[in-house]
Amino acid sequence: MTNPSLLILPGDGIGPEVMAEVRKIIGWMGDKRGVTFDVSEDLVGGAAYDKHGVPLADETMAKAQKVDAVLLGAVGGPKYDDLDFSVKPERGLLRLRKEMDLYSNLRPAQCFDALADFSSLKKDIVSGLDIMIVRELTSGVYFGEPRGIFEEGNERVGINTQRYTESEIERGARSAFELAMKRSKRLCSMEKANVMESGILWREVVTHVGKDYPEVELSHMYADNGAMQLVRAPKQFDVIYTDNLFGDILSDCAAMLTGSLGMLPSASLGAPMANGRPKALYEPVHGSAPDIAGEGKANPCACILSFAMALRYSFDMGEEADRLEAAVEKVLADGIRTGDLLNDAGVTPASTSEMGNAVIAA
Numbered sequence: 001m002t003n004p005s006l007l008i009l010p011g012d013g014i015g016p017e018v019m020a021e022v023r024k025i026i027g028w029m030g031d032k033r034g035v036t037f038d039v040s041e042d043l044v045g046g047a048a049y050d051k052h053g054v055p056l057a058d059e060t061m062a063k064a065q066k067v068d069a070v071l072l073g074a075v076g077g078p079k080y081d082d083l084d085f086s087v088k089p090e091r092g093l094l095r096l097r098k099e100m101d102l103y104s105n106l107r108p109a110q111c112f113d114a115l116a117d118f119s120s121l122k123k124d125i126v127s128g129l130d131i132m133i134v135r136e137l138t139s140g141v142y143f144g145e146p147r148g149i150f151e152e153g154n155e156r157v158g159i160n161t162q163r164y165t166e167s168e169i170e171r172g173a174r175s176a177f178e179l180a181m182k183r184s185k186r187l188c189s190m191e192k193a194n195v196m197e198s199g200i201l202w203r204e205v206v207t208h209v210g211k212d213y214p215e216v217e218l219s220h221m222y223a224d225n226g227a228m229q230l231v232r233a234p235k236q237f238d239v240i241y242t243d244n245l246f247g248d249i250l251s252d253c254a255a256m257l258t259g260s261l262g263m264l265p266s267a268s269l270g271a272p273m274a275n276g277r278p279k280a281l282y283e284p285v286h287g288s289a290p291d292i293a294g295e296g297k298a299n300p301c302a303c304i305l306s307f308a309m310a311l312r313y314s315f316d317m318g319e320e321a322d323r324l325e326a327a328v329e330k331v332l333a334d335g336i337r338t339g340d341l342l343n344d345a346g347v348t349p350a351s352t353s354e355m356g357n358a359v360i361a362a
């Protein structure tokens with residue numbers, strides 16, 4: 001049997017710093033647990049621009065299409081702010097998402113007990129929270145035509161179009177139902193069928209797909225009510241499936257219920273490959289954090305937890321993923337924290353590598 005393959009793209013700023021901790025964990029897994037991967041590494045973002053003049057080289061794109069999973073750090077930074085839009089670091093990430101056709105964006109919002117005090121909500125409302133938002137990523141109002149700023153009479157009009165085909169709604173819905181099957185078997189679909197035709201179609205298609213998953217308890221909610229419920233009583237949810245625009249906002253909102261940007265992983269999944277598993281890109285939600293880059297202050301947990309998602313969704317290693325997540329939880333419970341997880345100025349924060357070492361020790 002061949003080893004599962006992983007392409008690592010550390011990127012810019014704190015990207016390489018947090019990725020170094022994941023590499024240590026991969027090394028540890030090989031040594032101590034006999035789990036090995038074919039790991040290759042390449043450039044993305046500003047780092048790729050510096051070498052190739054483009055934020056993602058064609059060869060790197062071709063590699064990404066072939067591997068079982070891609071793990072990306074972060075891209076961007078002030079050094080690249082004045083570059084032409086077409087070669088900005090972010091375009092490297094967008095190219096990956098587009099050419100791999102990653103239509104299903106998984107954003108977990110999980111509250112580690114040790115961090116419950118960090119939430120803007122009361123501890124008992126977020127403690128034990130574990131929800132997954134599945135956001136449709138390749139269609140909807142960010143892509144629909146017509147779009148643009150047009151002259152109309154003696155003023156201008158800005159136009160974007162919310163557009164969803166049945167098949168776009170359906171493929172995302174299937175990935176959300178599959179996830180619900182692996183979790184608590186509850187799925188809440190969010191749209192605004194009360195005021196948008198695309199929402200009416202959304203609700204019809206999701207209901208139809210639900211017939212193939214009789215074990216999953218399906219509910220529907222208007223997205224504005226969903227926003228209210230997320231801050232009022234988030235634990236009522238397990239998996240939420242929603243469109244690109246609502247998902248952008250709702251997933252950021254849900255994620256922040258749980259504490260710091262430095263803790264948030266994500267996965268973007270596409271169509272199943274020959275091995276039955278989806279094309280996949282895993283990345284922390286945070287950016288390249290130029291304000292702390294190069295200082296060893298970055299929290300590596302978001303990147304480590306993104307790798308845990310890769311173990312679960314791309315490599316069928318659910319137990320290894322559980323083990324890694326439990327290690328992160330233990331480190332936090334032991335009070336080992338990077339600066340972003342500390343309120344008390346009197347406590348000396350752990351460095352990026354101290355945090356990674358603690359996860360390995362745990």
Ligand code: NAI
Pocket residue numbers: 014018073074075076077078090093261262263283284285286287288289290291292297298299300302338340
């Ligand atoms: P950012 O996420 O890089 O930073 C926001 C704030 O959170 C900063 O104060 C930063 O120090 C802190 N922070 C972020 N990650 C952290 C971590 N792991 N540990 C500790 N603190 C952390 O967002 P910002 O400042 O808006 O963007 C900076 C650059 O990153 C820009 O060039 C932007 O375009 C790019 N960016 C890239 C993303 C990606 O690669 N997916 C996503 C968001 C922004």
Ligand code: MG
Pocket residue numbers: 248249252
């Ligand atoms: Mg957003």
